[in-house]
Amino acid sequence: MRTRITDMLGIKYPIIQGGMQWVGRAELASAVSNAGGLGILTALTQPTPEDLYQEILRCREMTDQPFGVNLTILPTINPVPYMEYAEATIRGGVKVVETAGRSPEAFMPLFKANGVRVIHKCTSVRHALKAERIGCDAVSVDGFECAGHPGEDDVTNMILLPAAAAKLSIPMIASGGIGDALGLVAALALGAEGINMGTRFVATKEAPVHDNVKRAMVAADERQTTLIFRSLNNTARVFRNSIAEQVTEIEGRDGKTDFADLQSLVAGARGRVNVLEQGDTEDGIWTAGMVIGLINDIPSCQELLDRMVSEAQAIIRQRLVGFCSDD
Known part of the structure; x- marks a missing residue:
């Protein structure tokens, strides 16, 4: 090709x-x-x-x-x-x-x-x-x-x-x-x-x-992502989990969202350690695209x-x- x-x-x-x-x-x-x-x-x-x-x-x-x-x-x-x-x-x-x-x-x-x-x-x-x-x-x-x-x-x-x-x-x-x-x-x-x-x-x-993250992606469909930081004009697409839903709920309230309201939820270290390293897919923000709806296995790169x-x-x-x- x-x-x-x-x-x-x-x-x-x-x-x-x-x-x-x-x-x-x-x-x-x-x-x-x-x-x-x-x-x-x-x-x-x-x-x-x-x-x-x-x-x-x-x-x-x-x-x-x-x-x-x-x-x-x-x-x-x-x-x-x-x-x-x-x-x-x-x-x-x-x-x-x-x-x-x-x-x-x-x-x-x-x-x-x-x-x-x-x-x-x-x-x-x-x-x-x-x-x-x-x-x-x-x-x-x-x-x-x-x-x-x-x-x-x-x-x-x-x-x-x-x-x-x-x-x-x-x-x-x-x-x-x-x-x-x-x-x-x-x-x-x-x-x-x-x-x-x-x-x-x-x-x-x-x-x-962590393998839990990979398996969660295989199990997900194309609806399993959401958009956060819309209210901050810094939109990000992430995996839809309980933390992401808390963020969107806060952003959906009346009035302007302050990043300080979200910071503890979206901390990068939290997503890296709790999700990517330890495999708790519900305890941190992690990015994922809508293509997760097309992922059905975990192959090698080759x-x-x-x-x-x-x-x-x-x-x-x-x-x-x-x-x-x-x-």
């Missing part, structure tokens, strides 16, 4: 593992890369830039294939040394960076000077065009179905992807709501040259999260990618070609 994305990144399949806080570690990233996709380490999962550098070295011991680093740039209460994380990425010899959040414009001279390919994650056409203007090599266009932050426009990928493809010159990666061969084929048909999967990779054998690509090729050859008539 050769596209501009596979050629640009030096990978076999046009499938990228999204950067995920606490999940994008060497175990998962190396497994995705070894399976023919592009694994991604999440920079801010590591407590310091030096820890990121050491994680890059650890990942390199597990794979001889390309992998990347996600750098999500967001306003924070405590300053984050984003430039130092970028420098650690370069020191580690990584040649692909996925940026998200705010514009990566300030980092582009450093990345370009060191031959780093930059993929910026966008939730709108206007942001994708801005990424192209500042020199990003590709964009990952994130639809409303996605886990995490889908932006505030609420546009699904059925509309967003072709709208972006019509205006972009650089390659586009489809992100959000994709977890099987049908999604891969649909994304390519809508103008993408690759796909980005986050939630689907959490439900794999190599993902460094099994998942091989299956997706072989089934996608069969869909194209046997089903779609059959719709064409010589008459």
Whole structure:
């Protein structure tokens, strides 16, 4: 499955593992890369830039294939040394960076000077065009179905992807709501040259999260996510559990929500320790996309990618070609 994305990144399949806080570690990233996709380490999962550098070295011991680093740039209460994380990425010899959040414009001279390919994650056409203007090599266009932050426009990928493809010159990666061969084929048909999967990779054998989380995703249907932080204009899609429902109930009250009312419920450390590490899926917030409704098993990354690509090729050859008539 050769596209501009596979050629640009030096990978076999046009499938990228999204950067995920606490999940994008060497175990998962190396497994995705070894399976023919592009694994991604999440920079801010590591407590310091030096820890990121050491994680890059650890990942390199597990794979001889390309992998990347996600750098999500967001306003924070405590300053984050984003430039130092970028420098650690370069020191580690990584040649692909996925940026998200705010514009990566300030980092582009450093990345370009060191031959780093930059993929910026966008939730709108206007942001994708801005990424192209500042020199990003590709964009990952994130639809409303996605886990995490889908932006505030609420546009699904059925509309967003072709709208972006019509205006972009650089390659586009489809992100959000994709977890099987049908999604891969649909994304390519809508103008993408690759796909980005986050939630689907959490439900794999190599993902460094508790098995209870993986089993909960298999048991869930497409209605098992909800949106929080709507009242704060910082919308996030998460797994619908008792904590998420408490958050939406507080946000639904009359008057403006204060983040202080939510802070103890949505604390990142609570979700990381109680949910992802200890497996209590009801005692913390954890992100999940609507694609959980399509997850029915917990394969290895190799099994998942091989299956997706072989089934996608069969869909194209046997089903779609059959719709064409010589008459």
